[in-house]
Structures are given as structure tokens and as C-alpha cells.
Amino acid sequence: MQEPELLHEEKVFKDPVHRYVHVREKLIWDLIDSPEFQRLRRIRQLGTSYLTFHGGEHSRFNHSLGVYEIMRRILETFEGRITLTREEKLLCLCAALLHDVGHGPFSHSFEKVFRFHHEEWTKEVITGDTHINQILRRVSPQFPQKVAEVIAKTYNNKLIISLVSSQIDADRMDYLLRDAYFTGVNYGNFDIERILRVMRPHDEGIVFKFSGMHAVEDYIMSRYQMYWQVYFHPVTRSAEVVLNKIFQRAKHLYQQGFAFQREPVDLLPFFQEKPTLADYLALDESVVFYFMHQWSRDADPILSDLCNRFLDRNLFQYVEYNPRDFRRLSELKQLLTDAGIDPAYYLEVDSSSDLPYDFYRRGKEEERIPIMLLMPNGEVAELSTKSEIVESISGKRRFDYKLFFPADKLDALPREVADEIRKRLGVMEDA
Template identity: 65%
Template sequence: MAYKDEKLNEEKVFKDPVHSYVHVRDRVIWDLIGTREFQRLRRIKQLGTSYLTFHGAEHSRFNHSLGVYEIVRRILENFAHRPNWNQEERLLCLSAALLHDLGHGPFSHSFEKVFNLDHENFTRAIILGDTEVNEILIKVSPDFPQKVADVINKTYKDKLVVSLISSQIDADRMDYLQRDAYFTGVSYGHFDMERILRVMRPYDDQVVVKETGMHAVEDYIMSRYQMYWQVYFHPVTRSAEVILTKILHRAKQLYRENYSFKIEPTPFLSFFNDDVSLEDYIRLDESVVMYYFQMWTEEEDSILSDLAYRFMNRKLFKYIEFNPNSQMSNLMELYQLFKEANLNPEYYLVVDSSSDLPYDFYRPGEEEERLPIHLLLPNGELNELSRQSEIVDAISGKIRTDHKLYFPKDLVEQLPANQKDKIMEILYKQK
């Protein structure tokens, strides 16, 4: 029997708090889960710094990746004998679902911003490079690793396959909304996934939803909207991200100034030098980062040690609402006052912005990823979701943006009265 068709002697299951069980019968999937690169995802949190806001949010990219695989597996069971579906794509879909987050680094997006990295590039590099994952994929067929990479990169020729992993209603979102809601303890991310899976249909180059499932899809979109503003963009989480980012910036700056660290930050050196190999990237996980953060609390550099102490012990920055259009002069004045007070504004006065577009319909000339959700009508025609749903129409195409100014209130309050009062007046009394 060809490797791609090989089944395990008996089905393996992972007990899962969201899907009850994750079922694995394919030898290829079981072997991929056992690779070094996939097991590394156990050491990368799904929600980065959110555990400092929601103490249950300790779940990993490993949990989530298994969940996305399980959702796709269930979708494909429903698609198995339907028109428009090519059963030959089954293993490709399952592999891409499992591996879609393979390239995420420690604290994911915050880490990427500091070192100008892209996790999608590393996902591709792990799949195509000299790795255990690649060894397994290439046993399926010589071109299979490239196909998996293309699906994740949204360049694969069969757009229906891509849409299962990446669209406005895909397995990735359906898992992380429910999983993140479960582990943060909020109710916003729950929706009737069972109903959505039952009414999903393969249709030409995308997955569509039967009209009878419209209300379940509305619920899903509103869940996503609420989760972004109540969980993902929570101001306390963003405060932790600000400090995390500044720790890494400070360590990189000190390294470039030939500062002598008490413990050589060996795992970071290629990142500081902008010369990151695939092996360096795979070796660095959150347990390594947190070890160095703990060590940096005892560094001679007062900024690095203070920021590391704040992160490790949750002594976060406070924040105020900030309007960059009308308060820029205030920011400039605060910047100068912080410098005079010996509080380096590069590290202690930070504007952070978040924005989200909960749903949009496709507009010519804009990115293809915003392909809309289509409802399948009884007569076989398609109708774009926001044309039929007043709820979705109300938020469709509307970008919501939020700006906050973060600062160490405790340090400001320790300043001499004349400096403290000037700063506090601008921060809290300016309308």
C-alpha cells in the first residue's frame, strides 16, 4: 500500500476540550504530529501575552493546530460524495490544516514585529526545508511538500481547498474562536459550529453555506467581532505586548552597543544580527525566551531589568485613550517631559493601535482574501451574505480602530511634584 493511503491499525484519538475528540487514522497525519517541528508548537502559546489578562489562556498552537485539522476532517467527511469535491485532495487538506501554523515563533506577532520576521515564511521553510516534516511529506510524493506550502500560502490552484483553511469562514477561525473563548472563560466566541458544518457545501472554487444556515453564520461573525474587541485587543494584553516588544528592542539595542550581558543571550544572537537560520528559529520557543527574561531582571541596565521585571511579575503599564488626530501635540509635550524626568520615552511612552474589519465583501482591486461568504439558495444560485443578512450588513466593510497611550504610572508618581503634576495633568485632564 502506498504511504499516502496507509492507515493506522486502530484509530488514535486526542481528548479535546472543544471538539471532545480529535480523530487520527491516516499514517501521514500521525507521523506529522510526532515530528520535532510540530511538537515545538506545544511550547508556543496560542494567545501570546493574553494569559496575563485571562489566567486560563495557557493553551498552545499545538492544541489549535489539532483542532483545525479535526474541523477539516469533519468537513471532508460531509463532502466525500458531493459534486464539486475532488476526494484526491483529502490528504492535502488535512496536512495543510495540521501544519498551517507551523512557523509561529514565541509570542508570535510581537516577536515578528521586533525582528522583522514573517511566520508564514518560516512555515513554508519548515515544510520545504531539511526537516522531519519535509521527510514525511516527500514520502507522499515529491511535489507534496510544495502543494501543502501552496495551500497555506493561498497560491494553490484549487481555491476550494484553500478556502477550507483560509477564508472568511474557515476551519482556522472556527477553531480559534471557540478554543480561545473556552480557555479565556468568556462567552463571546461560542457559536453553533455543528450547524455550520452541516450546511457547508463545496461549490466551484469556494465553500458556500446553505441559506438555511444563515443565522448560524451571523452568530459566528458576531462571535468573531466580540472576541477581537473583548479578548484579542484587550488593553491589558496590549500593555503586556508593549512591554514584551520593548524588552526585545532594548536587548537588541544593548547588544549592538556591545553591552556585556551577565549571561550571553546565545539563542537571540542571530535575531539581533538579522541573520536568522531555520534551525535558530526552530530552537527558540517561549520557554527559552522566558528564561532570558527572568535572567534580565538582574541586568545592570536599568531599563532592561525594569521592563523584564514588569513582564515577569505583571507590573504592567497603565493606559489612557489617545486620539492621534487631535492629541499629537500633547504626545510631543509628554515626550519632552519624560526625557527631562529621565524616563526614556522610547521605552516608557508608547502609542498602541488596534483595528479590525469583522467582515467584508469582495471589492475589485482589493486583496482576494476578502472573498465573501456566499449563501446557497434553494434554486442553486448564490447570494452574498450581507445582502441577505441585516446584521452582517450593519458591520460589513466597517473598520474599527482603537488607540491607547501606555506609560508606567508608578514611575511617574515617584517623580518630584512639579514634574509629576505636569505629566499627570496632560495625561488625565486633557479632553
């Protein structure tokens, strides 16, 4: 491995969460300056949440720098406690910085319609024909693959993986603090200084001193509150439903041979389900917004309506929904169809679920490495065995189902038809 070049002087980014982001390695500086990483400035961190929390306009770029900074501080605290080679330290920093580089516009909404996952594209960006790959190869020809393996959780060093991806890692710590700051809520705040002080390297990953257990409890509860009060907010979910329907409708129209007023050239590879890496990297939220504006004036009434709804924040209303109530959903679809409203685009069941903390469960849907405490006698113990607070929520998944529909379209229907639909929905006329 070639010894990494240092900058002539340390560079810093002012940051509202960590105050400063410090960069000493030229490799890191060049990665930040690459076109693929700069593209993250044009991808919002919280997708459609800005329509619920008007301050939530921060980007994946902001967040990625924050994850890098937390990783840098963790490595500083590990000095003298564990021996990491220069390449291993760089591996941690690069994986932290690049872990989200494969995100697309509006992230999860875009992924759902076009059936791919951002981690697949992250690997492509790191190992493919990109500026980032060329920069990483300055360390060694194998280095890009190692970075990709850390992000994919297949690397052979459990400690390095746990620093980037675990139940308490650099990624989660930054997004909770950053998202709380920009959305203006207090739920996501926790004592990161204390957590970093009690974090220790261990054979099987990272552990936390028992004396710092309450700071870890606070982190777990902050995460729980952020998911249910911010990430799963029903207005945000309504915006995601409308956005999903826009992508679905545009894709369907293209496949049916619809003549768009302006051909959506940047989206055609996705409609054709064969995008290249270059196609993917050319796409960001500004491009999607451009075509959304075009579609809002296009001839298809459904696509036009959905785009105007999203742009003007005229979102769908929602009611609670029992997933066992198939008959109710079937009746509603028929009533809407009879009323001339296409339920494929104007009726949607959306579910959210979260498992805030779990211990390792082999063979389950998602194998989770537990948070371990370092006891005063040198032994380690799983968090929920020592914390009554965490034990009370451990392994318990919470679900929430909502049924989304356009209330204003019901208002335009004949009174008796609208009342029948509202009756099935379980809403009053003025809902």
C-alpha cells in the same frame, strides 16, 4: 502518488472543545510526532493574553490539532457531494494541521521587533530540511510545496484554499471556540454543528445553505465580540507593549556592545538579523523566559525594569489617544525625557483595528473572498445582501488607539513634574 498508509487502529486525542481528535492516517500521526510540530506545545496560542485571562495558557499545538479535526469533519460532510482525490484530501488535512507550524515565541510581538512573518517560516519548515518535509515527501516529491501553497493561498484549487483560509474556515472556527473556552468568556461560542451541516462545496469555494444563515450570523458576531473583548483587551496590549520593549532594548544593547551577564546565545541570530531555520526552530517561549529572568538581574536598568514588569505583571497604564494629537505626544516625550524617563521605552501608542466582515474589494489592502449563501433556487448570493445584521457591519473597520505609560514611575517624580505629565496624559493623580 503512493497510497497513504493507515494506522492499525484509529488514534484519538481527548480535546476539551471537540471532545476527540481522530487520526487514521500514519502520515498525520507522524507529522504530529515530528519535533517541529511538538515544538508548538511550547508556544502559547494567545501570546500575552494569559496575563489578562489566567486560563488562556493553551498552545499552538492544541489549536493546530483542533483545526485538523474540523477539516476532517468538513471532508466527511463533503463525501458524496464532491469528488476529491486521496491526495487532495491529504492536502487539506496537512495544510490544516501545519498552518501555524512557523509561529515563534509570543508570535506577533516577536515578529514585530525582528521584522518577519510566521507564514514565511511556516513555508520554510514545510519545504526546508526538516522532519516534516521528509514525512510529506512520502506522498510525493511535490507534496510539501503543494501544502505550502495552500497555506500561502497560492494553490490552484480555490475550494481547498477556502477551507483553510477564508472569512469562515477551519482555522477561525477552532480558535474562536478554543480561545473562548480557555479564557472563560462566552463571546466566541457559536453553533459549529449547524455551520458544518449547512456547508457545501462550490465552484468558487464553499457556500452555506440559506437556511443556515442565522448560524453564520452568529459566527460573525462571535468573531466581532472576541476581537474586541479578548484579543484587543487593553491589558493584553499593555503586556505586548512591555514585551516589545524588552526585545527592542535587548537588541539595542547587543548592537551597542553591551556585556550581558549571560550571553543570550539563542537570540543572537535574531539580534544579528540573520537567523537560520535551525535557529528559529530552537527558539520557544521557555527559552525567552529563561533569558528574561537573566535580564531581570542584569546591569542595564531599563532592560532589568522591563523584564521584572513582564514577569511580575506590573504593566503599563493606558489612556485613550487621538492619533491626530501629535503635539500632545511630542510634549509628553519631552516631559518624560526631562524627568529622566526614556520615552523610547516608557511611552507607546498602540492601535488595534478589525474588519469583521467584508465582501470582495479588488485592489484593496486585503482582498477578502465573501461568504456566499446557496439560495433555495440554486443561485448564490453574498451574505450581506441577505442579512441585515451582517450588512450593518460589512466593510466597516473599527479602530482603537491607546497611549501606554508606567504610572508607578510618575509616582516617583517630584509632585509638580508628575502633575504636569498627568495633565498631558489626561489622567488624575489616583489613576
